[in-house]
Amino acid sequence: MFPEERSSDIFQPIVGSWYESLENPEKSQRLVLLNLVKEYEKTRYGKNHHASEIKEVTDYRAKFPIMNYQRLHPYLAEIQKGDYANILPEPLACWVMTRGSTGPAKVLPATKTHLEQIFTCGARALVNYVLRKRDFKLLTGKILNLNFPSNVHTTVIGGQTVTYGYSSGTYARLNPMLDKVSLLPRQEEIDALGPGITKADWEKRFELVYQQAANENVTATMGVTPVILSFARYVKKKHGKSPKEFWNLRALFCTSVRKIQFKYARSLRRYFGQVPVVEIYSATEGVFAQQLDDLPYITPNYDKYFFEVETGQGTKMLHELKRGEWGKLIISSCMFPRYDIGDIIEAAGNNYFRVVGRHTMLTLLEHGLYRLFFRWFV
Amino acid sequence: MPYCQKCGTEIREEMAFCPKCGAPLKAEQPPVEAAPAPAPQMAEKAEKREKREKEEKREKTEKHEKREFGVIGPLVGGLILVFLGLTSYLQVSGLLRTEVASALFFIIIGIIIVVGSIYAALMASRRHPRT
Ligand SMILES: [Zn+2]
Numbered sequence: 001m002f003p004e005e006r007s008s009d010i011f012q013p014i015v016g017s018w019y020e021s022l023e024n025p026e027k028s029q030r031l032v033l034l035n036l037v038k039e040y041e042k043t044r045y046g047k048n049h050h051a052s053e054i055k056e057v058t059d060y061r062a063k064f065p066i067m068n069y070q071r072l073h074p075y076l077a078e079i080q081k082g083d084y085a086n087i088l089p090e091p092l093a094c095w096v097m098t099r100g101s102t103g104p105a106k107v108l109p110a111t112k113t114h115l116e117q118i119f120t121c122g123a124r125a126l127v128n129y130v131l132r133k134r135d136f137k138l139l140t141g142k143i144l145n146l147n148f149p150s151n152v153h154t155t156v157i158g159g160q161t162v163t164y165g166y167s168s169g170t171y172a173r174l175n176p177m178l179d180k181v182s183l184l185p186r187q188e189e190i191d192a193l194g195p196g197i198t199k200a201d202w203e204k205r206f207e208l209v210y211q212q213a214a215n216e217n218v219t220a221t222m223g224v225t226p227v228i229l230s231f232a233r234y235v236k237k238k239h240g241k242s243p244k245e246f247w248n249l250r251a252l253f254c255t256s257v258r259k260i261q262f263k264y265a266r267s268l269r270r271y272f273g274q275v276p277v278v279e280i281y282s283a284t285e286g287v288f289a290q291q292l293d294d295l296p297y298i299t300p301n302y303d304k305y306f307f308e309v310e311t312g313q314g315t316k317m318l319h320e321l322k323r324g325e326w327g328k329l330i331i332s333s334c335m336f337p338r339y340d341i342g343d344i345i346e347a348a349g350n351n352y353f354r355v356v357g358r359h360t361m362l363t364l365l366e367h368g369l370y371r372l373f374f375r376w377f378v
Numbered sequence: 379m380p381y382c383q384k385c386g387t388e389i390r391e392e393m394a395f396c397p398k399c400g401a402p403l404k405a406e407q408p409p410v411e412a413a414p415a416p417a418p419q420m421a422e423k424a425e426k427r428e429k430r431e432k433e434e435k436r437e438k439t440e441k442h443e444k445r446e447f448g449v450i451g452p453l454v455g456g457l458i459l460v461f462l463g464l465t466s467y468l469q470v471s472g473l474l475r476t477e478v479a480s481a482l483f484f485i486i487i488g489i490i491i492v493v494g495s496i497y498a499a500l501m502a503s504r505r506h507p508r509t
Contacts, residue, residue, distance in 0.1 A: 076394035080402065097400040105400035153384075155402035263466055362480055365487075366462060373455030 014120055014127045014177070021302035022292075022351050025319035028302045033060060033332070036306055039089035040064075040337055045075070046089075049337075060338075061308075061315060066330055068340040069106055079109050082158040088335060089113075095164035096171075097152065098284040099197070107164070108284050113334040115174060117304045121287035123177040124301070125253050125280045126222070132293065138250045141219030142184040144209060146227045147172045150187055152195040165195060167284040168224050168256055183222070185212050202227075206234040218247040221272070225254040225264050232271030244273035255280040255287075258343065258355045261296035281355055285341060286333050289353065297352035306332035309345060321347035326367065328359050454494045461486050 021028035037054045040046030049063045075087040084092050090111045097107045110118075130138055148166030150173045155162055164170070172178060173187035185208055193204050209231060221228050236242050243249070249272050254260045260279040268277055281289040281298045288305055289298035300307055300318060307318035311327035318329070326346035330338050344356040344363055357363035382389055387398035395402055465483060 073390075073394060074392045077392060080394045097395070099400065104397040105395070107395035107400050107402075153399075153401050156404075259466075362483065366458075369455050369458050373452060373459060 011127045011131060014123050015131065017303040018121075018124060018128075018301060022299065025300075025302045025351065026317075029306060029317060029319060030057070032303065033057060033306045036332055036334065036337070039334060042089045043085055043087050045087045046337070057317070064337045066310075066338045066340050067336065068342065069108075072108075072336070072339075076107070076109065080155065080157060084109070092157065094170065094174075095155065095162065096167035096284055097164060098167050106284060108167075109335065110170075111335055114286070115171075117301075117334065118171050118282075118287050119175045119177050121290070121301050121304060122171060122175060122255075122280070122282070124287075125278050125290035126181075126220075128290070128292065129251055129253075129276075129278055135250060138219045139181055141217040141250075142182045142213060144213060144218055144221040144223070144228075144231075145172055145183040145185060145187060145190065146209065146221055146223030146231055147187065147190065148197070148224060148227070149191050149193070149195050151191045165191070172223075178222075184216065184218070185209060202230060203234060203238075206231050207238070210235055210239065214246060219250045220253060221249065222253040222255075224256040225260050225268075226257060228252060228254060229264060229267055229271070232268070236271060242271045242273075244271065249273065249275045251276045251278055253278050253280060255282045258357050262354075265296075283341060285336075285339065286331065288331060288341075292351070295352060297348050297354055299351045300353065304333075308332075308338070318345070318347075318353070319351070321353075323347055323349035324371075326356065326371075329355075454490055457490050458487060461490075 037046075037051050037060065040049075040051040049065075051063070054060050054063060072087075078086045079088065079092055084090075088109060088111055090113060092109045093112050093115055094110050095107055096110050097105055099105045126138075130136060147168040150165040150169035151163050152165035153163070155164065169187055169190060172183065173191070189208065189212075190205060193208065194201065221231075232243050235246070252268055252272060252275055254264065254268070254277055257264070261277065265277040269275065276294070279291045279296070279298055280287060286305060287301065288307075289300040291297065292299040302319065308330040309316050309318050309321060309325075309327040310330060311321070311325055315330070316325075316327075321327075324347065326344060329341050329343045329345045331341050332338055340359075342359045344359050344367060346354050346356050346367075348354055356367050380388060382396040382398065382401055382403065384396060384401035385399040387396055389396060389403055393403055461483070
């Protein structure tokens with residue numbers, strides 16, 4: 001499907017600027033910030049916060065407060081009425097929603113630039129993996145699509161009825177990069193089974209995936225990590241065999257949750273065999289980082305997002321963190337400035353990081369004790 | 379419109395979407411545009427509140443750490459790690475729901491700390507017997 005000798009032409013646009021940004025994160029982040037600020041100038045929120053006067057990172061921190069999903073609500077209400085320019089630099093392309101297994105539902109707008117970034121960065125883990133391992137065979141097989149449905153609710157914006165659904169499915173459905181590989185089943189087929197997320201709904205979806213894939217050459221999975229795991233358990237329970245007995249998978253591309261390497265990888269391998277688990281740090285708000293090599297860490301997309309971390313010693317740039325430093329991750333994207341994504345991130349040196357978990361008392365306590373404990377021995 | 383029509387969850391006025399099911403909530407009130415200033419102010423206030431909360435949180439964590447810094451620090455840490463490993467294993471293997479796990483977590487942590495400090499107190503009084 002992808003002739004090996006032409007691979008760099010096809011893949012360069014996807015991973016090229018990422019690789020470049022890793023050479024000099026500081027330079028790349030400065031550039032990203034200046035470009036972002038130019039976009040924020042177009043919004044009323046940006047004007048109110050004097051985006052046009054920003055020349056340095058320190059100006060930016062002084063003028064823009066940190067925001068989160070709660071504080072975004074009044075602005076979302078206005079976007080829903082058709083007034084996007086209050087906070088978004090460009091028109092709304094679609095709505096996307098998310099529902100963690102425990103957290104509340106979040107509905108967020110998506111702009112064209114945001115979607116383009118999601119598609120590019122969403123393909124990075126796969127492309128990087130194929131290039132690094134020279135494993136072009138991975139692209140000749142089918143890739144299991146294990147995402148949420150993309151049609152759940154409808155809403156009226158500017159007199160038009162718009163359908164929206166879970167971000168993972170929406171991004172999979174719209175992603176032109178994924179047209180080049182053979183997703184199985186296609187997102188439209190998943191959507192056709194309806195929007196429910198009860199156990200019965202999932203079993204219907206899993207059966208569809210299984211029926212389509214049973215006799216195919218499946219080389220990878222791509223999707224929401226707990227869904228991949230549940231699918232494997234379903235196949236084992238209903239059809240008596242683990243996925244590793246049906247397919248010879250080459251890699252698992254796992255998104256949407258924290259602690260993929262530390263919590264899910266082992267269970268996944270029990271069902272899928274000894275295959276590499278490739279972590280993608282993504283949320284409805286963006287695809288922020290992905291695994292660069294065999295080490296169980298993620299490497300940020302410095303060329304697309306602007307990353308800050310609130311640590312015990314004040315706010316720092318993500319790339320400034322030394323090994324062992326950690327804090328609350330603040331991300332500026334083409335849609336929102338200084339958005340608190342609600343995750344705790346820890347540096348592992350160089351461009352390697354680990355998302356410790358959600359920003360909750362439990363995680364803070366757990367991580368604090370973990371560090372306390374290891375200070376005694378390491 | 380204080381409740382979501384889809385799932386019945388209670389909702390606040392400024393919400394555009396139901397926090398439980400994500401269904402759109404039609405805003406019937408006049409737009410907030412009329413008063414452009416309050417939003418950033420509100421954000422600032424919320425920020426201040428958060429700062430205060432964070433400071434309180436940091437203080438608490440510090441106190442917590444000081445208490446743990448005895449001989450039993452590593453012991454308690456180790457026990458908690460073992461327990462954490464166990465709960466996350468149970469969670470992953472689907473034997474334990476997350477809410478149950480965190481509730482359990484706090485209870486067990488509490489027990490570990492209480493037992494730990496009683497033990498430490500006992501050891502201390504044994505080393506310095508009152509005459
Ligand atoms: Zn609802």
